[in-house]
Amino acid sequence: MWLLRLLAVILVLSIGASLLIYVLTGNRNYLGFSWRMFRYGIVFALIVFALMIIERVAVIPV
DSSP states (O other): OHHHHHHHHHHHHHHHHHHHHHHHHOOHHHHHHHHHHHHHHHHHHHHHHHHHHHHHHOOOOO
16 A cells, blocks of 8 residues: 555655746646646556455455
8 A cells, every 4th residue: 555655745746847847948848747647646546546446346265
């Protein structure tokens, strides 16, 4: 779980840094990069949440 939190912090920092660089330089490549990272982060989070729900719901005999 700590790995997922670390990845989330890295994702937020990279999005924030790219938005800051976009504001400073005006280069739209950084804006596209932050949007792409945001979308990948949302997809990854949805996959992780789906796996956690499946883990709770699924009854696996031991």
